[in-house]
Amino acid sequence: MSAADASTQTKDHSLIVRLLLNVGHGLDHMFLLIFAASVGVIAIDFGFDSWEDLMPYGVGAFVLFGLGSIPSGRLGDLWGRRRMMVVFFVGIGVSTLIAAMSQNAWQLAVALTLVGAFASIYHPVGIPFLVQKSANPGYAIGINGLAGNLGVALAAVVSGFLIKWLGWRAAFAIPALLSIGCGIWFAYVCPAEPEAPAKRKTSNKVQFPPAMVARALAVMTVSAATGSVLFNFTTNGNGQLLLERFKGIVEDPATLGIMLALIYVVASLMQVIVGKLLDRFAVRPLFLSIVLLQIPLFLLASHAQGWWLFAALLGVMVFIFGAIPFVDVMVVRYVDDRMRSRVAGIRLAVSLGISSVAVWALGPTVKSLGFDVMLMVMAGFAACTALVVTMLPREPAASNSEIS
Template sequence: MTTLAGAAPVRETRAAVTWLLNLAHAIDHMFLLIFATAVATMAAEFGRTRWEDLMPLGAGAFVMFGLGALPAGRLGDLWGRRQMMLVFFGGMGLSSLLVAFTQSAWQLAAALTLLGTFASIYHPVGIPMLVQHARSPGATIGLNGLSGNLGIAAAALVTGYLVKWFGWRMAFAVPGLACLACGLAFAWLCPRETEPPSRRAGKAKVTLTQAQLARAFLVMTAAAATGGLLFNMTTNANTQLMTERFRGVLEDPALLGILLSVVYAIASLAQVVVGRLIDRMPLKPLYFRVALLQIPLLVVAAYAHGWLLFAALVGVMVSVFGAIPFTDAMIVRYVDDRLRSRVAGMRLAVGLGISSLAVWALGPVVKGVGFDTMLLVLAGIASITATIVNFLPEETAA
């Protein structure tokens, strides 16, 4: 029998591990966007005259961010989630340091691809680890989403200042060292698993037939692909979009970084709100409304400049970030814990593998047709997401 004296340290340890898992989500997204934030400064050093020409070198990171989720999820269930998170912290820290020391374009592309490979571990492993004991999984996912998007805000803010005062290499090196320190803290605080998740007893929160479960998996995968396209195109383009549309209004990169971090910080709160709503409402109508909201906001952003663009970007990112918790919530609601990392890995491998094309296409698309056309295309993609969501099965409580 657990005594009150013994229960307190267990709660404190679990709380510390929860904080580190949320911090890991921030690290995951921040590190993937350092390159997109610093690319304009890096272009000349790597022999490119325009940032658009260097941007495709980051595509490998996002391809592996999706494809690497499949083996990561399998290892998370069969080997252990704690062990995989240790690989995540160590791999992210070391590969970020490797990027800082690259001297040629092919070295940069290889190092960024390695960074994306380790980044692929977090979503299929860290989020199932986080929610496995959660009483309110929607709220837990929402708070975790807030943490991830604060990492995006940190990429805009921290990278902007490090690039301005110390150069782009320090923008990778400093976070890399911090990540290694977080890994040491996680190794010390997170208790060892007595058995891998695949051997535990579990049960899905909502009962679906095999046909309904297959349909839900197809919907979550397709929605992850279209939502991922929106997420990758916006978060990777926003720095350069604001630079272009604020010309003559505000041109200091550090101040623009602050503005963009404010956009992300405000938008991140949407995930907390949506997460709490997920615990109280059926997923299907809620997800549909959030996806539908993206369409007019992207159209406005396509034609906005200056401070109107800032306001439009707040709305766009609120709706884009607000859609993120749904796919993880589907997995928690429809899949039992023994399989969650593998199901998440399969969904991410397909969805993010497709959406990673956005990073490769971003530079050529903007160079060819401009930001206005790109944003209108994204509005069309948002309408596809809203259509896909309507194919979710109706829920029957277990």
């Protein structure tokens, strides 16, 4: 690589571009969870007997969130990541506005499916775009993960207040307008890419043999699938779990939204810590430790009530969120930047396609078995993730030169 190429490769995005890329991650997760945060009110408005009966109508968003990652990743590498991020901001905003105008469950289901299609752009495109020039990709991914999960927190608290003050349609419409505005701003401040990533002649040198890379990618895909099931079950079900277990203690929707947001904010900080550690240490021991700690906390949450549940749920979400940066760091560490969006897209399609079943099954599972059984099943998924992580090949502690 020439000195000019090296200089271009290490020159990071401007602060405002990085800020908007992180805001985009927050909006991505927020928009996917507005429905879960408002499903109880929407069910009443649409004439359903319970929120559990309406919940399966949201599954299309998560199916497209997964399956759409393949074309999104391909377009990111071949057409350009900047262009795809503009499409993301504007497309997810317009789709969410359509959801705000829906008049029945099927119209809402179609709109949410569109939201999922545009939401599928962010992870295979936005994260590789963010880290492609970063000197400390683990830390960058940790901050980005914090931003994404602050979006999860905002979905709980902002939706709660907007529903209380303006109704559930405003909970969709106001964030939608914000996203469209961010898209216009991003198009203005982010310079055009000289060429699409796949067309570049120079890139990072992968430091590991092909057999190790193949094994790591297999472990990454399976662990991402089980981890996504845990993430989707909890983030889509936690609001109703708090409502059930705090009955007679706290029942105001806005207050419960603040409580849930607090859990997500505190848990999100774990991603920054993990990201920083991943710039210095090998993946496997860190990943395994965090996944193993999920198991007893899920079992505790399955039996806890009131404030004990709050403490257990906080612990569960700390380690679920703490596990998120590992997969993205593995993509950065093992995969050439010219094809990262495509590899990430395929991995996301598999893992999120599987985990979307969790969203479809959440309502019927809770209705027939209850949250206690569901949380014990989640402990089993955490155990499966731990088993898979033990198969990750050993590797030396990462250095910046290896993963940038």
